[in-house]
Amino acid sequence: MAAAVQAQGLQNLEIVKASTEQIHETTQNLQNLLSSVTDLAVNFSLKLFASIVVLAGGMWLAKRLANSFKRLLLRRNLDASLVSFLSSFVSIVLRIFVIIISLTTVGVQMTSIVAVLGAASLAVGMALSGTMQNFAGGIIIMFLKPFKVGDMIEVGEKSGIVKKIMIFNTEIHTLDNQVVLLPNGSLANGQITNLSDTDTRRAELVVGISYGDNVDVARKEILEILKADKRVLTKPAEPTVFVADLADSAVVLKVWYWTKFKDNAVSRGEMLEEIYKRLPKKKIHFPFPQMDVHIQK
Numbered sequence: 001m002a003a004a005v006q007a008q009g010l011q012n013l014e015i016v017k018a019s020t021e022q023i024h025e026t027t028q029n030l031q032n033l034l035s036s037v038t039d040l041a042v043n044f045s046l047k048l049f050a051s052i053v054v055l056a057g058g059m060w061l062a063k064r065l066a067n068s069f070k071r072l073l074l075r076r077n078l079d080a081s082l083v084s085f086l087s088s089f090v091s092i093v094l095r096i097f098v099i100i101i102s103l104t105t106v107g108v109q110m111t112s113i114v115a116v117l118g119a120a121s122l123a124v125g126m127a128l129s130g131t132m133q134n135f136a137g138g139i140i141i142m143f144l145k146p147f148k149v150g151d152m153i154e155v156g157e158k159s160g161i162v163k164k165i166m167i168f169n170t171e172i173h174t175l176d177n178q179v180v181l182l183p184n185g186s187l188a189n190g191q192i193t194n195l196s197d198t199d200t201r202r203a204e205l206v207v208g209i210s211y212g213d214n215v216d217v218a219r220k221e222i223l224e225i226l227k228a229d230k231r232v233l234t235k236p237a238e239p240t241v242f243v244a245d246l247a248d249s250a251v252v253l254k255v256w257y258w259t260k261f262k263d264n265a266v267s268r269g270e271m272l273e274e275i276y277k278r279l280p281k282k283k284i285h286f287p288f289p290q291m292d293v294h295i296q297k
Contacts, residue, residue, distance in 0.1 A: 051103070065090075069087060133185035134185040137186070149164065153195060159195070160180060202256055203268050203271075206252060207279075208286060215253070219241040221282050222253070231263040234258075240255075248289070
């Protein structure tokens with residue numbers, strides 16, 4: 001009986017010893033795992049911090065380099081449209097380069113980045129087909145030059161002075177100082193009216209006089225007003241006044257004269273005001289719509 005008890009005690013002792021060793025081994029494994037996780041977390045945190053520093057510093061440096069490149073182009077007296085386009089392109093390329101360096105700092109392999117870019121290129125290209133069209137439109141604008149920075153253009157219902165020609169958009173400022181961004185794709189493929197491409201412009205005035213008034217007197221007086229204004233040019237044609245229509249209540253005269261583009265809008269208003277003041281002194285009247293009503297009893 002004593003021997004059996006002793007044997008059972010030894011067996012229990014061995015079980016306890018094995019359990020203790022197993023617990024010790026498990027504890028050691030947990031400590032090693034915790035240590036590994038801690039090391040990985042510390043390493044990743046350091047890499048993440050370095051990546052953020054690289055991203056922030058790289059973006060600042062990219063901006064400085066892009067501005068320096070722009071100043072270099074300006075010193076070479078290049079076309080302002082080309083300067084804005086190239087500087088915008090270089091700025092985007094530098095920013096993409098900084099983002100790639102920042103990802104590699106975290107630990108992303110360059111091969112992985114290339115693989116992801118290659119796999120996503122088709123989807124991105126389809127999703128950004130309009131953007132790619134705008135990019136191609138910007139290149140077409142730079143080569144064909146339908147307009148340049150400083151020109152006044154009219155596209156649909158929008159008109160204004162071109163301030164920047166960027167990679168995807170063209171910035172114009174309207175006459176009431178609104179900023180409008182026009183996509184380069186539609187500019188390259190659509191209808192554009194360049195209002196300042198030529199230096200001179202023909203202005204047109206419409207003047208209605210009463211039936212019975214002397215047309216020759218009205219013509220002579222209007223031509224004297226035009227010839228007295230230094231903004232009116234004699235080339236490519238002399239000013240002319242002619243009867244354009246016999247309307248219901250007026251004889252319609254059209255006035256054509258040539259002037260500089262910058263003087264066109266202002267001169268039209270001032271000419272009309274002078275005509276309005278001087279024609280009545282020559283007994284030339286400006287009619288207004290009238291209707292005769294006959295009542296039958």
